[in-house]
Amino acid sequence: MRRAVVITGGAGFIGSNIVSRLCAEDRWDVIVCDRLESADLGKWRNIAKSPLADFWQPEELFTQLDRHVDRVTAIVHMGAISSTTEQDADLILKTNFSLSRDLWDWCALNDTRLIYASSAATYGDGSAGFEDADDLASISRLLPLNAYGYSKRLFDQYAVREASRGHAPKQWAGLKFFNVYGPNEGHKGGMKSVIAQIWPRVAAGETVSLFRSHHPDYADGGQLRDFVFVDDVVDLIDWLLCEPQISGVFNAGSGQARSFLDLANATFAAAGKEPKVAYIDMPEVIRDRYQYFTQASMDRVRSLGFSGQSTPLEEGVRRYVQTYLSQSDPYR
Secondary structure, eight states: OOOOOEEEETTTTHHHHHHHHHHHHHHEEEEEEEEOOOOOTEEEEEEEESSOSSSEGGGGGGHHHHHHHEEEEEEEOOSSSSOOOOOHHHHHHHIIIIIHHHHHHHHHOOOOHEEEEEEGGGGSSSSSSOOOOHHHHHHHHHHOOSHHHHHHHHHHHHHHHHHTTTTOOOOOEEOOOOOOEEOGGGGGGGGGGGHHHHHHHHHHOOOOOOOOEEOOSSSTTTTEHHHEEEEHHHHHHHHHHHHHHHHHHESSOOOOEEEEEEHHHHHHHHHTTOOEEEOOOHHHHHHHHHSSSOOOOOHHHHHTTTTOOOOHHHHHHHHIIIIIIIOOOOOO
C-alpha cells in the first residue's frame, strides 16, 4: 500500500506550494484537506495542476484519518487563520490551537509524523531576539503582539511540554515562518505579500505607496523584514520529511533582513521599470504593534544538516514576477 502525506490548508499559499513539490516528486500519495470557498476566489486554481490522491473537507478530517490510519505516514499542518488582524480571538484559538492540539494527540497515538506551521509572530516586537531555542522557558519568554501570534506560541508551548513528557508524534517539527512570498497567494487579499499587493501598479509604471517610519532609528521605507521565497521554506519541509529523526521548533526564514524599499525596488527591476515610490502614514491602529525589524537565525537547522537554498531577495522577486505575476496564468 502506497504511503500518503496529508496537507491541511493544502489549497492555501504555502500549503499549495508544498503540494506541488510533493506531487512532482511522487514519493507519496498527496491528500489535501481544506476549504476552497468561493470559486471566484481562486484557491482551487492553486492545486489544479497537482495530481492529488484525495481531497478531504476539514469537518471530516479525523474520520478520514481513522479510516486511513495504516496509510498516512505524515501530516503537514498548514491550516490556520493566518491574518494578524483577525479580531475574533475565540475563533483564532479554536482554529490555530485546538485543532493543532487534537492533531498532535492523534499523531502521537497513531505513530504518525507531524510538521506544523508556527510563526515569527511569536517573537513579538523582537526585543527577545529571533533565536529559535525551543526549550519551554525560552518559548514562554516570548511576548506576541496579537492573538494570532499568541495562538502560535501557545501551541509551541504545548508541543514542547508534551514532547518532554513522552507524548509526541514519532517526528514533530514546528516552523516559524517569517515573511514568505511567492506564487499562489492571490486569494489572500490584504494579507498578500507586499510584492503581490504593489504588482498591478508596478506593472502599470505607476507610483507605489510604502509606510512612513514612525521610529527614529528607521528611514521611511527602511523598516526591515526577513523576506523568504516560498521555495526555500518548501525545501525545509521537504528536508524534514526525509529526516524523520529530527524534531523541534525551527525558524523558517532567509536569515537576512531587507527593507521594504529594497523589496519595492526589486519588484520594479524585475518588471524592467524605474522605481516610483511615495510614502504614506502608517495607520494609528497598528503603530504600537508594528515590528520594525525581523531576521531569522537559521543556525540551528543548518547545524542539523539542512543545506537548502536561501534565495537572494532580488532573485526571488525576479522569479516571482517574471514566472508568475506577469503571466496570464500566475498559478504554480
